[in-house]
Amino acid sequence: MHDMPPLFQRYHAEFRLVIRATVAAALSLLIAEALHLPQGYWAVITALLIVQASIGGTLQAGLDRLLGTIAGAAVGAAASLIGGLWPIPPLIVLLLAVAPLAFLAALRSNFRIAPTTAAIVLLANNSHVSPLVSASHRVIEIGLGTLIGIAVSIVLLPARARRLGAERSAQALGLIAELLGMYATPSAQRVTGAIHTQNARIRAELDRVESAAHESRREHLTRVAADPIPERLVRNLRRVHSDTVFVSRALAGWEPSRDAAPLFPAFSATVESTRQTILVIAQSLAGTGAPAALDDLDRHIAALQRSVDAFMTQTPEIPLRARQATVLPFVFETLRRDLADLIQAADPADPADPP
Numbered sequence: 001m002h003d004m005p006p007l008f009q010r011y012h013a014e015f016r017l018v019i020r021a022t023v024a025a026a027l028s029l030l031i032a033e034a035l036h037l038p039q040g041y042w043a044v045i046t047a048l049l050i051v052q053a054s055i056g057g058t059l060q061a062g063l064d065r066l067l068g069t070i071a072g073a074a075v076g077a078a079a080s081l082i083g084g085l086w087p088i089p090p091l092i093v094l095l096l097a098v099a100p101l102a103f104l105a106a107l108r109s110n111f112r113i114a115p116t117t118a119a120i121v122l123l124a125n126n127s128h129v130s131p132l133v134s135a136s137h138r139v140i141e142i143g144l145g146t147l148i149g150i151a152v153s154i155v156l157l158p159a160r161a162r163r164l165g166a167e168r169s170a171q172a173l174g175l176i177a178e179l180l181g182m183y184a185t186p187s188a189q190r191v192t193g194a195i196h197t198q199n200a201r202i203r204a205e206l207d208r209v210e211s212a213a214h215e216s217r218r219e220h221l222t223r224v225a226a227d228p229i230p231e232r233l234v235r236n237l238r239r240v241h242s243d244t245v246f247v248s249r250a251l252a253g254w255e256p257s258r259d260a261a262p263l264f265p266a267f268s269a270t271v272e273s274t275r276q277t278i279l280v281i282a283q284s285l286a287g288t289g290a291p292a293a294l295d296d297l298d299r300h301i302a303a304l305q306r307s308v309d310a311f312m313t314q315t316p317e318i319p320l321r322a323r324q325a326t327v328l329p330f331v332f333e334t335l336r337r338d339l340a341d342l343i344q345a346a347d348p349a350d351p352a353d354p355p
Contacts, residue, residue, distance in 0.1 A: 013053060013164060016157040021051045024152040028145045037141050039124075046145025051153055054161035055224050056215025058153040062146040064110035069142040072117025073135035075101055080122055080131035094122055117142075154224065161219055165212030165229040166285045169346070172205040172237055173282035176244055177275045183248040184271040186255055195248075202241055210234050236342040240278070243335035247271075250324060250331045259322035262314075266300070266307035270332055273300040277339060285346050292343055297336055305329040 024047040032040025050061040079097035083090065101115040121135050129137075153159075179198045182190065209229075216228040256264040277297045283289025308325050 013159060013167065016159060017051070017053050020152050020156050021048055023156055024048070024051050024145075024149045027152065028148045031148065032141065032144060035144075037144070038129075038137055039141060042138065042141035043145035043148070046142045047149040047152075050146055050149040052215075054159050054164050054212060054215045054219070055153050056161040056217070056219040057211070058150055059218050059222060059224070060215065062150050065113055066143060066146050068105075068111045068113030069117050069139055071104070071111055072101060072114035072119075073121055073138045075114070076118035076121030077131040077135035079118065080134075083122075084131070090122075094119065097122060160224075161212045161216035162227065162229050165209055165216060165233075166287070166346075168205055168209045168212055169233065169237055170282040170286035172202055172209060173240070173278050173285070175202045175205060176241055177278040177282070179241075180244050180247060180271060180275050180278070183244065183251065184268070186257055199245075206234070206237055206241065209237060230345050233342070233345040236338055236345050239338040240335065240342060243331070243338055246331050246334070250327045252324075254322050254324060256325065260311055260325050263304070263307035263311045263325060263328075266304045267328065270297075270300040270304045270328075273297045274332060274335060274339075281339065281343060281346070284343075291347075292339075294336060294340060294343075297339075301329060301332050301336060304332065 025044050028043040028047040029040060032043040037043065046065060050058055050065055052058045052061055075097050079093050082088065082096070083093035088096075097118040098115045101111070101118050105112040105114055117138060121131065121138060124134075175198060179195070179202065182195050182198060213229040213231065213234050220228040254260070256267045260267075273296050277292060277294065280289060280292040284291050308329055311325060312323075
């Protein structure tokens with residue numbers, strides 16, 4: 001991957017998704033035309049909708065669309081038959097079909113396409129074709145697009161959810177390392193809006209990791225992939241983010257450089273060591289670096305504890321706000337513990353989540 005152009009190296013997952021979606025759409029159109037399906041564009045639309053970044057995501061989207069289509073086509077065909085047997089206004093027939101399916105979609109999100117499919121069967125039905133035939137065409141067309149989308153995702157440039165989850169975890173850790181540096185910046189140089197934006201980016205990235213974890217479990221259940229992303233990997237990532245936020249809370253209302261100058265060098269060194277450790281873990285997760293070690297971080301936390309102890313005992317008059325310095329070693333020790341758990345959770349040789 002290092003020999004790739006920078007743009008492709010950065011967006012390689014997105015480019016692969018574009019290729020898979022394009023090929024799936026083209027194949028769906030060719031096969032639908034070869035089978036003389038009346039509205040083959042539904043196969044193309046379905047293929048484009050279900051092809052996701054990972055195989056697990058495609059499987060989930062394909063299954064949801066197929067289930068919703070079958071339910072919607074069945075109800076739509078039944079409603080159309082009832083409307084043909086009795087003089088019921090088309091609007092009432094539409095409401096009778098859509099209302100229960102909308103309620104089902106509200107209860108089960110994987111049926112959200114069902115009301116749309118029922119409406120299509122009722123409103124787009126050719127008068128020369130029976131409702132059952134029209135409904136079966138929709139199921140065949142959408143089923144075709146689903147099968148092609150899944151097949152292309154598995155065969156062409158397949159992307160396993162576990163790999164995507166590792167890359168997204170690495171990106172999240174890189175953002176967390178940047179956030180820690182922002183929190184340690186003197187207040188005169190700190191940009192509150194940028195910190196809020198950074199936290200929002202981290203939360204979004206962690207949500208993407210959690211989605212990849214769900215997709216990896218589906219891949220594991222369908223035997224597309226061997227092992228899913230451990231749930232505790234996602235939990236530990238969120239804990240590391242929370243620990244970083246606690247650093248800012250420990251610094252609330254005071255600054256080591258101004259209010260506790262004697263311990264500022266040890267504090268700065270601990271922040272930088274923590275940042276570097278997080279970045280090394282990120283590189284390890286992305287497969288571009290060696291496993292992380294915590295020895296250097298341990299030494300800096302111990303040095304910070306000694307500096308805090310000396311500051312509290314040797315400084316004659318300590319500003320009240322600077323007494324919060326006593327919590328800094330504890331905060332960094334908590335962050336260090338969660339980083340150790342993250343390293344273990346990210347180890348491919350580590351056993352699965354405990355029951």
